[in-house]
Amino acid sequence: MKPVVATSEPAPKTPPVADRIGERLYRFDGGLRLRHNKKIACRDPVARPALPAELVVPMRQHSGPPARPCVAEGQFVLKGERIGEGPERGAHIHAPTSGRVTSVQDRPMAHATGQPGTCVVIRPDGEDRWGERTPFPAWETSDPAALRAHIRHHGIVGLGGAVFPTDLKAGAATVTPIHTLVLNGVECEPWIACDEMLMREQPRHLVEGALILAHAAGVERVVIAIEDQMGAVERALAEAAAELGGGRCRVVKVPTVYPEGGERQLVQTLTGLEVPAGGYPHDLGLLVQNVATAAAVRQAVIAGEPLVERIVTVTGHGVRHPRNLLALLGTPAAHLVEAAGGYTDDAARLVVGGPMMGYPLGSDAEPVVKATNCLLVLTTGDMRPPQGELPCIRCGDCASACPARLQPQELQFMARAAQWDAVAALGVDACIECACCDLVCPSQIPLADWFRYAKGEVRRVSSERVAAERARERFEAREARLERARQEKAERLARRKDKLRDEAGRKRQIEAALARAKGTKDPSAEDEA
Amino acid sequence: MRTFHAAAAPHLPSKRTVRGVMSQVLLALVPGIAVHAWLFGPGIFVQIVIASGFALAFEAALLRLRGRPLAPFLTDGSAVVAASLFALCIPPLAPWWIAAVAMFFAIVIAKHCFGGLGHNVFNPAMVGYVVVLISFPLQLTRWPLPRELSSGTPGLDATLQAILGGRVIAPDGIDALTGATPLDAIRTGLAEGRPLDTVLQSPVFGAVGGTGWEWLAAAFGIGGLYLLWRGIIRWQVPVATLGSVLVMALVAWVLNPETYPSAVLHCLSGGLVLGAFFIATDPVSGCASGRGRLVFGAGVGVLTLVIRYWGGYPDGVAFAVLLMNMAAPLVDRVTRPRVYGT
Structure with a gap:
């Protein structure tokens, strides 16, 4: 594939892979072609719903x-x-609108664990009045560290789902120098369209944000990766990239295969290289950020606005009017579903994220957070029937679908048998939980769920082992210390005994000498006499 | 506020089911069964019905004994597939108790004693077939002659009499219908010291394989291609099985065409095509990784030829499959692909 924008500048000293990104695409293993279901939410432009009665902002x-x-x-x-x-390795939280804090309390919040957490509850005053906005002047000539501090100040995290603080990722000390910023616009999960709408509607903001982010990370080039089925997006982005980025920014189309948007799969597609196990794209000199993160960085630096809102796709057969909404963080899911026409009669499940990796919400009172890219309402017909799990017939369809080249059929046997060492040896840590295996399994085994569980167990066992090892070391050290103390005491006693014995001996010697002296006194006296 | 029932991702229906897979396999067997019936009469239908009946009965009994639910496992289709594959391996007029004994060993011993669906080490159909092949060689080698070589195929009446009543040698000459299969003919001919090209003059040999049998092989091949197209089986096993037979037989034939039949004849006779597409591709007792399947298929092909050349049986597919079943766990272990990023 030819790059849309040819690089005209002389190449700086970077690994050869940097120049070739996007010229040739590679394939990742496995993956699935899924029904996209994206158009349904893209008919209307992104709209801002009315202010909700209450904003619940998780900390x-x-x-x-x-x-x-x-x-x-x-x-x-x-x-x-x-x-x-925000803590040192975290991000600050900002008020999404003006209003009064009604309480600071534990509330259930949209998180995969479903655990409640501290939330600041704000009753909006309806005026949506901004406090002081703090743009960052002349970022092009600024110190990258200062720029990163500004980004941190504005609470920006990766909006692709991992919500890792952007300033830390951009400023991470790495062995390999970072040569390319990859903006991930590959929204590979079905139904979700928030990034696509962002790229369509704000291509210039996005490219500007990318250039700022690149400057903050000290990176020269930017590659924006999009799916080859995003026609309108490509043109808009390429124009913006050419205009703002000069030759530094190029748009690359990658195949629309799930899970192409996974960081590791995207890196493999663009470079043909694999992110090392336990490592990050950093290790290959790449900084991968979601497109929405770049747009948020632009808002923070140019407009001086912290991250207080994001585009959320509200979609699925279970909502009447699927669409994309620019939602304030803390907006309850119910409010957004209402803004999308409300539930249909057969709405049966509310999912945050896509159908492959999203997690279900127990109630629609839970709020939108920085990680919420999609609220997907599914009907009974969309989901798998609850019964029907059969034993594995080892067909290997799962292995063929696995982008990490795992053997799920072996892994699930070992996980069922709680053989965690074997599970670890088979490489369960490489599992990205994309659920491709799960979807193709004719025995309908909940493989993705098994592997999430197995990864937790492997971690637990290994940390228990570390703890046991430490305890053993402590015990042995204590034993050694006690033994040493015993020995020292014994030696001390022995010395003392020796000394006493010595003293006793000496006493005897003296006495003997004295006796001798006494005995010889007379002759000597005689001598003297 | 509205509450929802929660369940873990993915929130999509599965792409396929075990029952769907088994149905596709049965569907793919239809051309083969049809040609079989055309060549040898309706015996195959009777055998499939009998074997399936026994298979389901044993399956139900064992599920009951093991305290497992009946409905999901009786309807998964695996017993019927095993029964049908077995029925296609035996002479169509074999007495009914052959299928009963075979299905006992297939379902009770090979399948449920090892843990039921998904846990059998050996291919149940082949276990059943090999048990009766060894135990009852007379009944298992009495193949009728195909339509082209005989005066006609027996009707349903005669078929039922033969299978259920054991009246194989009927006065009107069903006996005349039985004869040597092409692989039998080669074996006996070579054993009698006749050169291969004279043996091949016999009318049991047709254009590329055995008369009639070549049609059967083609029909199984079509069914196999259908399974490949539908993604039910993958290319590695059939390609490796047929490929290894072609290469090995070609080498042998080039070295000594007096003794070794041509590669094409080998591929199209006996149970090789059926084995390559339908039996060696059994996922449970085969290999799961791509490279593993190549090794498995090649093993089946090579062992089949070894048995045909130097073994005690004219055809060796069933034995080859069972031998490779034993090797499958080890093959899977050594052919495991490198995990991403390691």
Whole structure:
């Protein structure tokens, strides 16, 4: 494939792979072609729903420990004001609108674990009044570290789902110098269309954000990867890239195969290289960021606005009018579904994310967070019937579909038998939980669920083993210390005994000498006499 | 507020089911069964019905004994597939108790004693077939002559009498219908010291394979291609099985055409095409990885020829499959692909 924008600048000193990205595409193993179901939500432009009656803003919207609320109940906050103090390896949380903090309490929140967490509940005053906005002037000539601090200040995390703090990822110290920023616009899960709409509607913002992000990471080139079925997007992005990016920014179309949007699969498609086990694209000199993250960076740097909203696709056969909505963080799911026409009569499941990897919500009171790209409402007909699991017949369809080249049929046998060492040896850690195996399994075994569980168990066993090893070392050290103490005591005693014996001996010697002296005294006296 | 029932991802229906896979296999057997019936009469239908009946009965009994639910396992189709494959291996007029004994060993011993669906080490159909082949050689080698070589095929009446009543040698000459299969003819001919080209003059040999049998092989091949097209089986096993037979037989034939029949004749006679597409491709007792399947298929092909050349039986597909079943776990272990990023 020819790059849309030819590189005209002389190449700086980067690995040869950097120049070739996008010129030739490689294949990743396995994967599935799924029904896309995206058009249904793309008929209308992205719209902003009315302000909800209440915003529930979780303090944990990023990977790592939660932020600490820094507002009190009853306090009035302006839009964009910081309400959560992020930990060092986390991100700050900002008020999505102006209003009064009604409570700071534990609420159920949209997270795969389903665990409740601290949330700041805000009752909007309806005016949506901004606090102070802090653009970053002249970013092109700025110090990348200062730019990263600004990005951190505005609470930006990866919006592709992993919600890792963007400043940390851009500033990570790496062995291999980062040579290329890859913007991931490959939205491979069915139904989800928020990134596609963003690329369609704000191509210039996105390219600008990409260039800022590249500067913050000290990277020269930018590759924006999109699916080859996103026709309108390609043209819009290529124009923006040519205009703003000069020769530094190119758009690359990759095949529409699930899970092409997985970081590891995208890297493999673009470079033919595999991200090493336990490593990151950094190790290959690549910084991979979601397109929405770039747009958020642009908002933070040019407009000075922190991350307080995101595009959410509200879709599925279970909503009446599927569409994309620009939702304030903290908006309850129910409010967005309402804005998309409400539920149909046969709505049966509410999923955050796509049908392959999304997790179900127990209730629609749970709020939109930075990671929420899609609210998918499914009907009974969309899902698999609950019964029907049969034993594995080892057909190997799962292995053929696995992008990590695992052997799910062997893994599930070992996982059922709780043979965690064997599960680890078969490489379960490479599983990206894409659920391709699960979907093709004729025995309808919930393989993805098994592997999520197995990965947890492998980690638990290994940490228990580490703990046991430490305990053993401690025990042995203690035993050795006690033994040493015993020996020292014994030696001390022995020395003392020796000394006493010595003293006793000496005493005897003295006495003997004295006796001798006494005995010889007379002759000597005689001598003297 | 509205609450929802939660379940883990993926939230999509499966692409296929075990029952669907087994149905496709049965569907793919239809051309072969049709040609079989055309060549040898309706015996194959009777055998399939009898074998399936016994297979399902044993399946139900064992599921009951093992305390497993009956409905999902009786309807998964695996017993009927095993029964049909077995029926296609035996002479169509074999007495009914042959199928009964074979299905006992297939379903009770080979399948349920090893843990039921998905856990059998050996291909159940082949276990059943090999048990009766060894135990009852007389009944298992009495193949009728195909339509082209005989005065006609027996009607349903005569077929039922033969199978159920054991009246194989009827006065009106059903006996005259039985004769040597092409592989038998080669074996006996060579054993009698006749040169191969004279043996091949016999009318049992047709244009490329055995008279009649070549049609059967072609029909199984068509069914196999259908399975490939539908993605039910993968290319590795059939290609490796037929490929290894072609190469090995070609080499042998080039070295000594007096003794070794041509590669094409080998491929199209006996149970090789059926074996390559329908039996060696059994997922449960075969290999799961792509490379593993290549090794498995090649093993089946080579062992089949070894048995045909130097073994005690004219055809060796069943034995070759069972031998490779034993090797499959090891093959799977050594052919495991490298995991991403390692």
